[in-house]
Amino acid sequence: MLLPTRGLPAAPSLSPASPPPSLPALRRRRPNPSRRSSKVVSYYALTTPPYKPEALEPYMSKRTVELHWGKHQQDYVDGLNKQLATSPFYGYTLEELVKEAYNNGNPLPEYNNAAQVWNHHFFWESMQPDGGGSPEGGVLRQIEKDFGSFFNFREEFVRSALSLLGSGWVWLVLKRNEKKLAVVRTRNAISPLAAGDIPIISLDLWEHAYYLDYKDDRRAYVSNFMDHLVSWNSVTLRMMRAEAFVNLGEPNIPEF
Amino acid sequence: MALRTLTSKKTLALALGGVRPLVARGVATFTLPDLPYDYGALEPAISGEIMRLHHQKHHATYVTNYNKALEQLDAAVSKGDASSVVQLQGAIKFNGGGHVNHSIFWKNLKPISEGGGEPPHGKLGWAIDEDFGSFEKLIKKMNAEGAAVQGSGWVWLALDKEAKKLSVETTANQDPLVTKGANLVPLLGIDVWEHAYYLQYKNVRPDYLNNIWKVVNWKYAGEEYENVTA
Numbered sequence: 334m335l336l337p338t339r340g341l342p343a344a345p346s347l348s349p350a351s352p353p354p355s356l357p358a359l360r361r362r363r364p365n366p367s368r369r370s371s372k373v374v375s376y377y378a379l380t381t382p383p384y385k386p387e388a389l390e391p392y393m394s395k396r397t398v399e400l401h402w403g404k405h406q407q408d409y410v411d412g413l414n415k416q417l418a419t420s421p422f423y424g425y426t427l428e429e430l431v432k433e434a435y436n437n438g439n440p441l442p443e444y445n446n447a448a449q450v451w452n453h454h455f456f457w458e459s460m461q462p463d464g465g466g467s468p469e470g471g472v473l474r475q476i477e478k479d480f481g482s483f484f485n486f487r488e489e490f491v492r493s494a495l496s497l498l499g500s501g502w503v504w505l506v507l508k509r510n511e512k513k514l515a516v517v518r519t520r521n522a523i524s525p526l527a528a529g530d531i532p533i534i535s536l537d538l539w540e541h542a543y544y545l546d547y548k549d550d551r552r553a554y555v556s557n558f559m560d561h562l563v564s565w566n567s568v569t570l571r572m573m574r575a576e577a578f579v580n581l582g583e584p585n586i587p588e589f
Numbered sequence: 590m591a592l593r594t595l596t597s598k599k600t601l602a603l604a605l606g607g608v609r610p611l612v613a614r615g616v617a618t619f620t621l622p623d624l625p626y627d628y629g630a631l632e633p634a635i636s637g638e639i640m641r642l643h644h645q646k647h648h649a650t651y652v653t654n655y656n657k658a659l660e661q662l663d664a665a666v667s668k669g670d671a672s673s674v675v676q677l678q679g680a681i682k683f684n685g686g687g688h689v690n691h692s693i694f695w696k697n698l699k700p701i702s703e704g705g706g707e708p709p710h711g712k713l714g715w716a717i718d719e720d721f722g723s724f725e726k727l728i729k730k731m732n733a734e735g736a737a738v739q740g741s742g743w744v745w746l747a748l749d750k751e752a753k754k755l756s757v758e759t760t761a762n763q764d765p766l767v768t769k770g771a772n773l774v775p776l777l778g779i780d781v782w783e784h785a786y787y788l789q790y791k792n793v794r795p796d797y798l799n800n801i802w803k804v805v806n807w808k809y810a811g812e813e814y815e816n817v818t819a
C-alpha cells in the first residue's frame with residue numbers, strides 16, 4: 334500500500350467500516366484500541382486501486398496516481414467521515430448514501446464528499462495496466478447496437494469529454510429505462526447514480542486528473558485513456574452485473 | 590480589454606494573415622492581452638511555468654473559442670436560426686467569461702518589486718475596514734470562500750456600484766461576476782481553477798490562496814474603487 338489509511342486497513346468493500354461514536358453500547362462491545370487515540374472515526378475507508386501506482390505509466394504517472402488517490406480521494410474520505418460523525422446517515426452502503434444525499438437534486442452537505450469517494454473508487458477500477466483498445470464479445474455487440482460502431486462510441490466519448498466546461502466527469506452508462514448504453518457528462522461531483530443510470534466507465538476530467546502529465550492538453554489525456562487505460566475487463570463485469578437489473582434483450586447464446 | 594471591431598476586409602486580412610473574410614457586418618473579435626510583467630516575475634508566489642501556460646494556453650483558448658462562438662452566433666442570427674442562437678449561449682458565457690475574468694486577473698497581480706502585495710491605502714482601505722472589520726479579516730474570508738469553491742471557479746472582491754458596498758462573492762467555472770448581480774463590479778478576482786496552481790501547489794489550494802496575496806496589485810483595485818465610487 335502506498336499511503337497509510339489512518340491506521341485502518343483498506344476496506345475490501347465500500348460498506349461502513351465502523352460504528353459511529355454516538356453509539357457507546359456498540360463501541361463497548363467492539364473495543365478497538367487502535368482507534369481510541371484517533372479523533373477521526375472512519376466510517377468509510379480509502380479503497381486501494383487494483384494495481385500499483387506506477388502501473389499506468391507512461392499514460393498516467395505514478396506521481397499523478399499518488400496525489401490523486403492518496404491526497405484528493407483521501408481528502409474526500411476524511412471529509413465524509415468528519416461529516417458522518419454528526420449526520421443521520423449511518424449504516425448506508427456508499428452507493429445508497431450517494432443516492433440519498435443527492436436529495437432529488439438538492440444535495441445535502443454530505444453529497445459532495447460521498448459522491449467523490451464513490452466516483453474515484455469507480456474511476457480507478459475503470460482502468461487497468463495495458464488496457465484500452467476495443468472490447469470483444471457481448472460488450473462490443475452492445476456498443477455496436479447502441480452507437481452504430483465502436484468507432485462512433487469512441488468519437489462520442491472523446492467529444493463529450495472535450496466539451497465539458499469546467500470540472501467534472503464523463504461516463505459510459507447503461508440507461509435503465511431506455512435499456513441502452515449512453516455517454517453522459519456530469520459536473521463537479523455529480524454522479525449518474527442519482528438519475529438511475531448504471532455507470533459502466535468513468536473518466537475524471539478535473540484538471541488534477543491530468544495536469545501534471547498533460548498540462549492543458551485534455552485531448553491527449555482522453556485519447557490515452559481510451560487507447561491504453563480503459564479496462565474492458567471491468568466493463569464486462571459491470572455489464573454482467575447490470576444485466577441483473579436491465580433486460581438487454583435476447584440472451585446471446587454462444588455458438589459451439 | 591482588447592476589442593477591435595474590424596470594419597474592412599483589408600484590416601481583417603491583415604489581422605488574420607489573409608484568411609476568412611467574415612467582417613462584412615463588423616463581427617467583433619477579441620485578442621489575447623499582453624501581460625504587464627514577465628511570466629517569471631511573480632515567483633516564488635506563482636511559478637513562471639504556471640503563468641506561461643495560464644496565459645498562452647488557457648486564456649488564449651478562451652479567446653479563440655469566444656471568437657469562434659461569436660462568429661457562429663452572427664451566422665445563426667443572420668440565418669434566423671433561433672435554436673442555434675440559444676444553443677450557443679453556453680459557449681459564449683463560458684469562453685467570454687473566461688476571457689473577461691482572466692483579463693482582470695492579470696491586472697490584479699503585480700511583482701513584489703513593483704509594489705505587489707502592498708495593502709490598499711486610501712479610500713479602498715477605509716472601505717475594507719468598514720465592510721469587513723479589517724484587511725486581515727477580508728483576506729481570511731476570501732481564503733475561506735475560495736477554498737470552499739467546489740470544482741472550478743473564482744473568488745471575488747466585489748463592489749456594488751449602487752450601494753457602494755464591498756462583498757466577497759464566488760462564481761462557478763467561468764461565470765463572470767456580473768452573473769451574481771448586475772451592480773457588481775470586480776475589484777479583485779482570484780482564479781481557483783486547478784490549472785491556476787496545480788503544478789506548484791498540487792492539491793493544496795489553501796497554500797496557493799495564502800501566497801497569492803504577496804503579489805496582489807491593490808493599487809489597481811483601489812483605482813477601480815475610486816473610479817466607480819467617484
Ligand SMILES: [Fe+2]
Pocket residue numbers: 401405453537539541542
Ligand atoms: Fe479526481
Ligand SMILES: [Fe+2]
Pocket residue numbers: 643647691780782784785
Ligand atoms: Fe484560469
